[in-house]
Amino acid sequence: MRALLAAGLERALFHPLKLLPSETVTRIGAGLARGVVPRLYPHLQERAMATFRALRPDLDPEAATAESWGNIAASFAEMSRILRFWEEGRVEVVGEAHLRAARTAGPLLLAGLHLGNPEVLGLTLAKLGLRPVGVATRQPSDFREQVITDIRLRGGGRMIRADRGAGRPAIRVLEGRQETLLFWMDDYIGGVVRGPSLGRGPRTEGNIPYAVRLARLTGCAIVPGFVERLPGxxxxxxxxxxVALPPEGSLEEGAAALDAVVDAVVRERLTQWLFTISWRPG
Structure with missing residues (x-):
């Protein structure tokens, strides 16, 4: 019932939000998070607070959880306006030189993280002319799947469905060197957030070791990328x-090197991570 209520609210608000200024849309999303979402999902509220206690004991867990919900709900609300963000001057870029140098040297795998509003990451790649190809899991509702797919295609990217057959098209993207493979390091499969480790031990399955396998096979550079939400x-x-992978190291050593980088990024910005409400220890 809670899922149906949330999906109905999302569907009902999407088209009206298109007509409002972007700042208003963000405020509405964050406001819904404060007033509605924690009541719909009290178990996720408790899980998020436990996550902050475990991973960021320096933060007040209640305040941090409220900020986390605000970012998540604002991100969903912003889907109605996101294709206008670049032209409205709402996106700045840090580290573009790392992308350009990696692309010049060979194939490029963008190791993405679900931080801030993650859809801005693919949009940025497209606007920089780097033609993102995202490895994408199916969204939890048909409506959200339609919205997200439309955003990614109209924004200048394309997608590979994340299933057992994804490996070959991903390798073709890398070997072709005309597009950028956008591969999420914090994959959420079967109710489990598989990466980064966040104190759970080395990642032996999931997208982090798989990205290292792709690098071994194609010689691609792995460039971590993420979006930070700023005020307004x-x-x-x-x-x-x-990421500097050990040239002669094992798969486990390579995965540990990549995990160390993305783990530090997520910990530092835990209130802006979309999976804070889903993460579990162990």
Whole structure:
């Protein structure tokens, strides 16, 4: 019942929100988070507070959870306006030189994280002319699937469905060197957030070790990227230096090197991580 109520609210608000200024849309989304969402999902509220206690004991768990819900709900509300963000001057970019250097040297895998409003990440790649190809899982509702797919295609990207057959088209993207493979390191499968480790031990399955396998197969650079939400409806897209994988190391050593980078990024910005409400220890 809670899921149906949330899906109905999302569907009902989407088209009216298109008609409002972007800043208003963000405020409405964040306001709904404060007034509605925690009541719909009290178990996720408790889980998020436990996550902050475990991973960021320096933060007040109640305040941090409220900020986390605000970012999540604002991100969903912003889907109605996101294709206008670049032209409205709402996105700044840090680290573009890392992308350009990696693209010049060879294939490029963008190791994405679901921070800030994650859809801004693919939009940034497209606007920089780097032609993103996202490895995408299906959204939890048909309506959201339709909305997200439309945003990604109209925004200048395309998608590979994240299933057992995704490996070959992903390798073709990398070997073709005309597009950028956008591969999420914090994959959420079967109710489990598989990466980054966040104190749970080395990642032996999921997208982090798979990205290392792709790098071994194709020689691609792995460049971490994420979006930081700024005050107002503004965003900063970060691209970090390519991850230095051990040249002769094992898959486990390579995964540990990549995990160490993305783990630190997520911990520092835990209130803006979309999976804070879903993460579990162990």
């Amino acid at each position: 409806t503004r965003f900063r897209t970060h691209f970090l230096p390519p």
